[in-house]
Amino acid sequence: MTDINKDDLSWDDWDELVRPAAETTEFDSVVEANLSRRGFLGGLVAFGSGAAVMGLGTGASLMNSTSAQAQAAAGRFAFQPVGIATDATVHVPEGYKWDVLVKWGDKLFSDAADFDGAKGVPVASSDRVFGENTDGMELFAIGDKQVIAVNSEYVNPKVNLPHTEDGKPQSADDVKMLQNFQGVTVMEVAEDETGWQVVVDSPFNRRITHNTEMRIAGPAAGHDLLKTEADPTGTKSLGTFNNCGAGKTPWGTYLTCEENFNGYFGSTDEGFERPDDYKRYGIGLESRYSYEKFDERFDISKNVNEPRRAGYIVEIDPSNPDSTPVKRTALGRFKHENAACALAPSGQVVVYMGDDERGEFLYKFVSNGTYTPGAPTDGLLDDGQLYVAKFSEDGNGEWVALTEEATGMSKPEISIYSRMAASKVGATTMDRPEWVAVNPVSVEAYCALTNNKNRGIKPNAGGDDTSVNGPNPREANNYGQILRWYPENDDHAASSFKWDLYVMAGNPEVHGDSAYGGSENVNAGNMFNSPDGMMFDSSGLLWIQTDGNYKNEGDFAGMGNNQMLVGDPVTGQIERFMTVPYGSEVTGITWSADRRTVFVGIQHPAAPFPDGEGKLERSSIIAVKRDDNALIG
């Protein structure tokens, strides 16, 4: 452990190192159920209704496909797959091109300083520029304008504070800069003959940071657990934190998801006794960026409720730069990855949400009210039922309602301590639920379970058992899988579903036919690990982004840098569309209004990207187009 540089760790590895979950002492031997590589997908074919049977049936036939079927399957992909890469740039298929739209530190307003390739951004401009570590995003067509709302998940202090020795903030100004580089950017974009640009000084442009005022709404609003000295009402908080994935409501607002909020809080009093809920949420005595040393709000020994005001989904109206973002507590509090919206046949709004930590859960919210275009929407995400997923081994599953009766907790407590509520009803522990994606052409949803080295090794932070189970079938799972479910009666609001695994990532070259070789639709030509970002295009193809091990050796040999692939839900086929610079993660995807451009996020490059050697590395959004300007999804 001594040679690990904590500053270089990913957030989840940092959590694991700084605040490890207790080692289990009573882990039983793992049941080898339905695990043979060939039997895995095949064993789950015989259930389901409608789309499920159609999808899996066709998928099964691909395994023994006739050439006509194989050709039909290949026909849905309008590109020739790319090989792996280990270099410092982006690769897209032949006939496609890419260009940088915006990089960390680029001006949103003309009064900001020009970016300095050696010095970065001065504090006075730090909330007037594009944020760091781009992540989830959505494009909104507002009148004849195109506006992107995009998350800035965390920072890379060694890059962002180049005047410091090791990226450690030395002053309140340093902390202020880091706070300003995170949160959300709203920006107008436009395309001309030179390509896509941010429209500097557009009235839509806006930065939402760790200090922007938010309104707290829903069951937890005004509860004692959310009151602070600065806000005795418990309804007004400052900032949105660790904004990871995102979502778009049917009424055209942006949902930004607070993931590893725990890491921003610390204590100046080493003897501070942490309450039990802090332990479940990983709130410790040491923060990641020393906020508590320079900004008292983040000092838990002085503001015990402040962390309880983070960990929510926040709704932002991108059409109104003066609007106050709203924390929707009815959607629960956990390490929110993204928020995938669907409409039930009744018009009820359904929001699927993953809690990205080892052994945590998959949730959904169903509104009590129904959505009617043009009618008021403000209460829809405040009034409804939060559910958590429970999976059976036989391919069935249910959404268990987190009610007062089922949990013994009050409604505000369920909203604030959602993890504990879910543990009480025996929810299924998952392999780090990342993005959920809802298929627009078939009633089904997918969740990327990115990996879980603790599966079968130790319990989650709440002590829940994490033995292998149906959708999480591999002990010490370093590859990840994509789960899929088909709601009962084709109704996303229904309380039961059928499930299967769309793909188990793996390395067939290293592990052959064992479970770690992956499912049938993984081969030497499309290998990847750690699926994370996911979004369907309008034709029902699933775009899959990875955030994994890019060392290209050992268990990961033949996988190369992180990558974006495209999957066909019907045939199971998956092909590689893009590779990204070494060290970076590809995360965040959205399309232009005319769907001739796909915007893709490149987060935390370790490679000298995109400005080249000797310049600061900068997270960026790139614009990918076809040379012939045809539709791209």
Ligand code: FEO
């Ligand atoms: Fe921010 Fe779970 O990814």
Ligand code: CA
């Ligand atoms: Ca992610």
Ligand code: CA
């Ligand atoms: Ca990830």
Ligand code: CA
């Ligand atoms: Ca990330």
